[in-house]
Amino acid sequence: MKILSNFDTNMAEKLYDEYVQIFGAEYVALVHKSRLIRYAQIFFPLFLFISVVIIVSYFVYTYEMPHEIIYRMFRGVVLIRSVILFIKLSHKYVDFKMDFLVVTPREVMKYDQHGVFSRITEKIGADKIKSITIQKNGFLASFFDIGTLVFLAEGETAEGDIIMDYIDAIEATDTHLRHILGKDKVISPAS
Numbered sequence: 001m002k003i004l005s006n007f008d009t010n011m012a013e014k015l016y017d018e019y020v021q022i023f024g025a026e027y028v029a030l031v032h033k034s035r036l037i038r039y040a041q042i043f044f045p046l047f048l049f050i051s052v053v054i055i056v057s058y059f060v061y062t063y064e065m066p067h068e069i070i071y072r073m074f075r076g077v078v079l080i081r082s083v084i085l086f087i088k089l090s091h092k093y094v095d096f097k098m099d100f101l102v103v104t105p106r107e108v109m110k111y112d113q114h115g116v117f118s119r120i121t122e123k124i125g126a127d128k129i130k131s132i133t134i135q136k137n138g139f140l141a142s143f144f145d146i147g148t149l150v151f152l153a154e155g156e157t158a159e160g161d162i163i164m165d166y167i168d169a170i171e172a173t174d175t176h177l178r179h180i181l182g183k184d185k186v187i188s189p190a191s
Contacts, residue, residue, distance in 0.1 A: 011111065012100045019104050027180050031101040034146050034168040038096050042089050049085055053078055101149070101164045103177050108151050110162045122162050126181045128153045134174050145169055149177070 098113035147170035
């Protein structure tokens with residue numbers, strides 16, 4: 001689905017196909033956020049909300065309430081909370097689905113979608129990348145091998161230039177990206 005020029009749900013695949021035509025599939029990587037994050041940030045809150053509504057509905061409609069207004073208030077609260085939850089979860093879904101990283105031998109590009117009308121694109125030339133850092137914090141990140149990739153360019157701050165959070169198989173992804181960028185070459189000492 002495409003809405004104006006900033007909101008294209010197929011943009012990641014289009015860019016990937018375009019760069020595969022230029023560099024070949026071995027030298028292009030498309031990196032998305034972890035699916036576990038989708039479950040934790042989208043499906044779990046939805047499941048929790050539905051569970052609470054079912055349990056409270058059971059008690060509200062099983063026992064006879066003294067006033068009809070209690071039923072109306074309950075339905076109103078559920079309706080308002082549903083709308084708020086839909087807005088929050090749709091924003092998180094867009095963030096999950098449309099934030100991605102494309103890595104080619106020439107550059108690293110991060111696309112960060114914020115709602116329907118705003119997208120931030122960050123690019124660093126491969127020759128400007130000083131280091132690639134992996135960050136894993138906590139037991140769950142270590143257990144599921146989910147982490148953050150930080151691309152630091154020459155002459156920039158220690159925070160990094162391009163930061164991509166919640167990447168699956170972070171160690172293997174790092175190795176693959178280093179190969180694409182030519183950072184895995186062993187430099188022999190001068191004789």
